[in-house]
Amino acid sequence: MARVSGAVRVLIVDDDPLVRAGLSLMLDGANGIAVVAEAADGDEVPAAVDAHAPHVVLMDLRMPRVDGLTATRRLRGRAGPPEVVVLTTFDTDENVLLALRAGASGFLLKDTPPQQIVDAVLRVAAGEPMLSPTITRRLMERVATEAGSYERARAALSGLSPRERDVVLAVARGRTNAEIAAELLMSVGTVKAHITHILTKLNLGNRTQIALLAHDAGLA
Incomplete structure (x- = not known):
């Protein structure tokens, strides 16, 4: 949207x-x-x-x-x-x-x-x-115990670049775009672009689903 x-x-x-x-x-x-x-x-x-x-x-x-x-x-x-x-x-x-x-x-x-x-x-x-x-x-606590979720999530995230994985981790920690930009030393526009690319690569609908996948994979 x-x-x-x-x-x-x-x-x-x-x-x-x-x-x-x-x-x-x-x-x-x-x-x-x-x-x-x-x-x-x-x-x-x-x-x-x-x-x-x-x-x-x-x-x-x-x-x-x-x-x-x-x-x-x-x-x-x-x-x-x-x-x-x-x-x-x-x-x-x-x-x-x-x-x-x-x-x-x-x-x-x-x-x-x-x-x-x-x-x-x-x-x-x-x-x-x-x-x-x-x-x-x-x-x-719940997502960490779901059977098979860890392997599926790790496989899905394996296709991301290191920078995209940094953004995924920040999203999973609840950071705003401005906070991610400051933390990763990039512009807010670049953060938004990364998130758009991540959603496309992972076939996800929104940031919440990015966070779920990261937690499934044990990254946060």
Whole structure:
């Protein structure tokens, strides 16, 4: 997805009308964010995206007809998809992994403080993933134990140049583009170019999936 200029356009997807209303009220009043549409189920997402062109989708997991995981996978299969932040009450390890591997750029709980939700929307719109700290710790423990993941990840990363591997490691540590540039003594534009090349080489959808692969490979 191209980086956002102007207000970040947000689509809220949740089957609870009170949750949608609360999120809309909170986000639409935040500087730099505009809530452009709401949807009550995952099956409404494609039409809402076509009609309103959001930059970020706040996605619930549990919905009656099409769940958030399925809706996220369908979005990632489209050209130029919006970024997805999963916002849910269910934080099991399996849900986190499935959401991130489906292409979500962030995973937050519904009891996350409002400012952190606002920050997450702005961060993923800028191309940087967002996970709550507790989820990050548990995720790292989980991916390290998945059978076969280490060998597959090492094989996938073997085709990268040493500089690209440095960038992968920095992404896995949660560094922003500016922090990576300062750490590796390169421009922010060069960092962005490296990340684009890495995504293409590894056939991945976003930075979060780069981080997952790095942790699978034991690099971080």
